[in-house]
Amino acid sequence: MRVLLVEDDNSIAEPLADGLARYGMAVRRVGTGAEALAAVGAEMILLDLGLPDMDGLDVCRELRRTSTVPLIMLTARGDEADRVLGLGLGADDYMAKPFSVRELVARMHAVGRRAAPASPVDDRVLSVGPLRIDRRARQVHLRGAPVPLAPKEYDLLALLAGDPGAVVDRRRILETVWEPNFFGRGKTLDFHVASLRRKLGDPAWIETRRGVGFRLVVPGGTGS
The missing domain is CATH 1.10.10.10 (Winged helix-like DNA-binding domain superfamily/Winged helix DNA-binding domain)
Structure with missing residues (x-):
């Protein structure tokens, strides 16, 4: 699976990318919303909401104007309003930090199955x-x-x-x-x-x- 990881914190992004690679995933990591919007070819997007150049919710909104690639939000925010808004903007799932790579991979596979083409x-x-x-x-x-x-x-x-x-x-x-x-x-x-x-x-x-x-x-x- 080709994964676009949108995360500006190296202490989180690097071990997460390594962990996903151990599950056979090809991870491309970017650190800004602008880079996320310019990226192509991903089969799954992992989107942090706390980005340096723009709010992750705005990134999600813009991505959904042109793409239906499965998207999971990753964030330390615990506000229910953010979760509901993100899901309403088109995110397929939401994971609050901290989380285990194993659980994230399970969520990714579940989201991928739901987004698979109809029979x-x-x-x-x-x-x-x-x-x-x-x-x-x-x-x-x-x-x-x-x-x-x-x-x-x-x-x-x-x-x-x-x-x-x-x-x-x-x-x-x-x-x-x-x-x-x-x-x-x-x-x-x-x-x-x-x-x-x-x-x-x-x-x-x-x-x-x-x-x-x-x-x-x-x-x-x-x-x-």
Whole structure:
């Protein structure tokens, strides 16, 4: 796996790069946000939030404008708001320092599996009213216009669109879109639902069944 490590602290970056190399990973290390945004060819990004030239959250936001490469945030920040914001911007996972290389590698493999291309049975276009979801290309169009989504937003929408009108319970969403036995904050899902509603332009696309889950419906039921 080709890994881009964005970390300016040598005391952290050097042993971490060595540790990842022992697991067979090819690590390229950069120390600034600008270098991270200019880098290409990575299959996984490990992004520290405390960078010298710009906030790591801004780096994450910019990366997600052009890339869907799996991204894990690494930070000493313990503020829940930072975690929720980072996940909302498109990070696939979040690890607080200090952490073990072994746990990080396990998280990287888990994120990589979730980001893997869909199986052949899923290589089709889902249509829900004017909404089109191309599972093979991971692209969404609404009335012919592209809808740019963060990876988790896309996964959430694709899950709900797999059975339009059916209520999908919160636990199933968390374990499918994030990971089995997901241990993150409960507000993570609500944050992504709210963001997805904004991007679809009408909150009625995703209906909340309080205490149960969510379902995807065509606003107004006209399908136009």
